[in-house]
Amino acid sequence: MFRFAAARIAMAIPTLLIVAVSVFVLIRLIPGDPAQLLLGDLATPASLADLRASLGLDRSLPTQFGIWFSHVLKGDLGLSINSGQDVLSLVADRFLVSGRIVLVAVALAAMVAVPAGMIAAWKQNRAPDLLLVGSATLLVSIPTFWLGLLLLLLFGLKLGWLPVVGYVGIADDWKNGLLYLALPVLTLFLHEIGVLMRMARASTLEVLRLDYITHARAKGLSERAVLMRHAFKNAFGPTWTLIGLVLGNLLGGIAVVETVFTIPGLGRLLVDAIFARDYPVIQGCLLFVAVIYVVVNLVIDLCYPLFDPRVAVE
Amino acid sequence: MKTMKRKKRIPLNALIGIVIVGLIVAAALISLAWTPHDPLRINFGSRLKLPGGRYLLGTDEFGRDELSRLMAGAATSVWIAVLTVTFSIVAGSIVGVLTGFLRGWTDRIIMAFNNALLAFPGLLLALGLLAVVGANQYGIVLALGLAYTPSVTRIVRGTVLSLREKEFIESSRVLGNSELYTMVRHVLPNCTAPLTVLATSMFGWVILAESALSFLGLGVPPPAPTWGNMLASARPFMAQASYLSILPGLCIALTLLGINLLGDAVRDWLDPRMKGVQ
Numbered sequence: 001m002f003r004f005a006a007a008r009i010a011m012a013i014p015t016l017l018i019v020a021v022s023v024f025v026l027i028r029l030i031p032g033d034p035a036q037l038l039l040g041d042l043a044t045p046a047s048l049a050d051l052r053a054s055l056g057l058d059r060s061l062p063t064q065f066g067i068w069f070s071h072v073l074k075g076d077l078g079l080s081i082n083s084g085q086d087v088l089s090l091v092a093d094r095f096l097v098s099g100r101i102v103l104v105a106v107a108l109a110a111m112v113a114v115p116a117g118m119i120a121a122w123k124q125n126r127a128p129d130l131l132l133v134g135s136a137t138l139l140v141s142i143p144t145f146w147l148g149l150l151l152l153l154l155f156g157l158k159l160g161w162l163p164v165v166g167y168v169g170i171a172d173d174w175k176n177g178l179l180y181l182a183l184p185v186l187t188l189f190l191h192e193i194g195v196l197m198r199m200a201r202a203s204t205l206e207v208l209r210l211d212y213i214t215h216a217r218a219k220g221l222s223e224r225a226v227l228m229r230h231a232f233k234n235a236f237g238p239t240w241t242l243i244g245l246v247l248g249n250l251l252g253g254i255a256v257v258e259t260v261f262t263i264p265g266l267g268r269l270l271v272d273a274i275f276a277r278d279y280p281v282i283q284g285c286l287l288f289v290a291v292i293y294v295v296v297n298l299v300i301d302l303c304y305p306l307f308d309p310r311v312a313v314e
Numbered sequence: 315m316k317t318m319k320r321k322k323r324i325p326l327n328a329l330i331g332i333v334i335v336g337l338i339v340a341a342a343l344i345s346l347a348w349t350p351h352d353p354l355r356i357n358f359g360s361r362l363k364l365p366g367g368r369y370l371l372g373t374d375e376f377g378r379d380e381l382s383r384l385m386a387g388a389a390t391s392v393w394i395a396v397l398t399v400t401f402s403i404v405a406g407s408i409v410g411v412l413t414g415f416l417r418g419w420t421d422r423i424i425m426a427f428n429n430a431l432l433a434f435p436g437l438l439l440a441l442g443l444l445a446v447v448g449a450n451q452y453g454i455v456l457a458l459g460l461a462y463t464p465s466v467t468r469i470v471r472g473t474v475l476s477l478r479e480k481e482f483i484e485s486s487r488v489l490g491n492s493e494l495y496t497m498v499r500h501v502l503p504n505c506t507a508p509l510t511v512l513a514t515s516m517f518g519w520v521i522l523a524e525s526a527l528s529f530l531g532l533g534v535p536p537p538a539p540t541w542g543n544m545l546a547s548a549r550p551f552m553a554q555a556s557y558l559s560i561l562p563g564l565c566i567a568l569t570l571l572g573i574n575l576l577g578d579a580v581r582d583w584l585d586p587r588m589k590g591v592q
Contacts, residue, residue, distance in 0.1 A: 018430035022442075029446050137578075141571035143522055145529050146545065146563030153556055164552075252435030256526045260549075271530050274445045286442050290434060 004312040005302055012298050019290040020072065023283050024065050030279075033057075037279050040081035072287065078280035082273075087284035091266065095288065098258065098265035100170070101181060102250045105188035110243055113193045117200025118227060118235065121208060132197065139194030144253070148187040148260035155183060165262050184261045188254075192246055199242045204235040233307045240307075244300030248293035328579030334572025338565075342388040351379035353386040354537050362555045372557055375547065380558065383539040384565055390540045391569070394455055395520040399513050401459030406466020407505070411497050413467070414474025425471070431464040437523055441532070449532040458523055462516055469512060473505045507584040514580050518573035525566050541566045 027034055035051040036043055052058065056067045071077075077087035113136075120132040156164035162183055163176075170177030207213065208231060216230045217223075255267025266285060273281035305312035324332075345353075350370065357377035365372040371380040409428075413421040431439065436458075443457035474497065477483055486496040527533035528542025536543055541562040548558035 014426055015430045018427055019434065022430075026442055026446055137574055138571065141574055142567045143525060143563065143570070145526060146566060149545065149549070149552070149559045149563060153552060153559060157553055157556075249435045249437070252438030252441070253526065255441075256529055259530060259546075270441060271532065274441065274449075274532060277445075279445075282442070282445050286438065289438055293435060293438075 004305065008298060008301050012294050015294055016291065019294070020069060020287065021065065023287045023290070024068055026286070027279055027283060028061070037277070038078060038081070040277065040279075042079075042081060042084070077284040077287070080273075080281050081278045082276050082281070087280050090281065091269065091284045091288045094264060094266040094269045095292070097169075097263060098251060098254050098267060099292075101184050101257075101263070101265070102188065102247060102254060104181075105185045106192055106243060106247055106250065108185070109189045109192035110196055110239070113196035114200045114236065114239055116193070117197040117202075117239070118204045118232065120197070120201040121204035121235075122223070122227060124205060129201075133201065136194040136197040136201075139190055140198065141194075142191065143256075144187055144191050145256035145260050147190060148183065148257055151183050151187055152260065167261075167263050180261070180263070184257050184263060187257055187260075188250060192250075195246060196239060196242060200235070200239045203238040204231060207231050207235040210234075237304065237308050240304065241300060244297040247296050248289075251289050251292060325579055325582075327575045328583075331572045331575030331577075331579060334568055335576055338388055338569050338572065339392060341385050342392040345382070345385035345389045349379075349382035349385050351382045353378060353382040353539055355379075362551065362558075364555075365557055371561060372555070374544070374558055375551055375555075378539075380561060383544060384541070384561060387539045387541045387544060387562065388565065388569075390451075390534055390538060391521050391524055394451065394458075394524050394534075395517050397455045398458045398462070398520045398524075399516050401455060402462040402466050402516065403509060403513060405459065406463045407470050407502065407509075409463070410467040410470025410505075411474055411502065414471045414478065414501075415493060415497055421471075424467075428464045428467050431461075432468065436461045436519065437526065440523060440527065444527070444532050449527075449535065451534050451538075454524055454527060454533055458520055461523075462519065465512060465516075466509065469508050470502075470505050473508070474501050477501050477504060511577070511581045511584055514573065514577040518570050518577065521566065521569055521573070 027037060030037060033048075035048050035055060035057060038055075039047055039051060054067075056064050059067075075088050077091070079085065080087055080090060083090070116132055117136075120129045120136075123129045152164060155162045162179055167180050168176040170181065213226060213231060216226045221230075251266065253267070254265060255271045257263075258265040258268040259271070266289065269281065270285040270289075272278075273285060355378060357373075360369065360373050360377040362375060363369050363373040363377070365380075369379050369381070371384065373379055374383065409424065413424045439461040440454075440457040443460055444453055447453040447456050478501070483496060483500055486500050487493070491499070524533055525540065525542030525545075528540045529546045531543070531546060533542055534540045536547070544562040545559065548555070548562070552559050
């Protein structure tokens, strides 16, 4: 187990390095003086000269990368051109908003989708399966931003149950905060049910074909015991991996949902930064999400041996 | 003796998928030659007209005909998807063949880079690239194309590596064909099946990603209509004209549904091992 964990962590390091290089190169690809880009309207001849010196712009690219990377390791991602705020604390604040929504939605979706997918596989090609697969395919085909708009139309405008625009932080006022989070969570929840159910069904189908399941049935075990005790552990693996990917993808794609519900999250921060050409914030967001993505998938992989010990042995 | 005629029935879901995708592509093609009204003509006299009458699906906040805009939007989305998928398949195949062919350090470095890119949410990568290339139609093609290239590279390289020591490849070399010719003539055709499966789902991803980017305002800039930017501009008029928030999204969802159904069918057909597994 220890060797497996060490190997898996070692595998994440080159990925993180390449991510760092890419984010660094991104800014260098934009025509113009990086110092000017990073300071934007705040630039004065003195501050430009300062930044050029601290970024080492007169030195070679690898040295520049080294300097930049050592800043990053110290948590110094620079200052936002727009607001002058420290990028790291800005990104971290916004991440708390988005992360909460994504995590709750995916956890709830997994709780519904995994049993539903297993039932669908168990009843393959019969009415419950067709119904479940049909609704899953329908759910994954609905883009989250449209689903969000439809829910907003229904619950916000027609029924008037939930607020249409605005946002209240859950820390400031938890009752109202929850109301503002309900629709975004519901939107992502419905979408991810479709994604996860398709995977849970597929992997359960594969497992149900294996000999040990036939053997378990031949022993006279109840279908319930076959599914819960024998099929579940092996069938859950691929879904578990997908949960990690989904969490990361949602962080990358949550901007649309945050736009629909006017939530000040990480996705919106990135999109606004792209509009404003606020390069330190763009760099910070990309780097932050990429690191979270790699770390989430690392944690998912490290948990994998808990239900499939073979992975650790290999 | 009577020859046994193997009847191949097209599964129902594939049929539905083909019909939906066919209709969307037809609407896109027709819009190039004809739309009921000019999708760009502003007419404040007929703002926010409800569906029915002269304007079959109503008009938007500038009095532009919604149906014409939906058709023109289909053309934009399909065109961008075709360009992007082609870009990824071509670029990914070239890189995949090269790495599988050269092996050694080139392969290791390119694949480390490739895997790092794969370990990165596609839309996020596209957003980062858009920050560099700028938000416009061809910026999207470049950004999404580059974002999806690594998946193609991985499939092509895998096929190249699994085939390069096979007898029929060996005999092509023995015949005196150059390594590159062998790759292109004999190895690459074996990638067709997995690449077709990938391309089908990629088509759906691109349509979704393009509409998401346009919805965010980072895609095709107005006044050119796309389903994404139509949804974005409909948002302030949700209470008065809810159909403006419903119709473009319905088009996106229908297209994705069609492609998903078609994609499942294509995979069952080309990769029978996966049959019934979704």
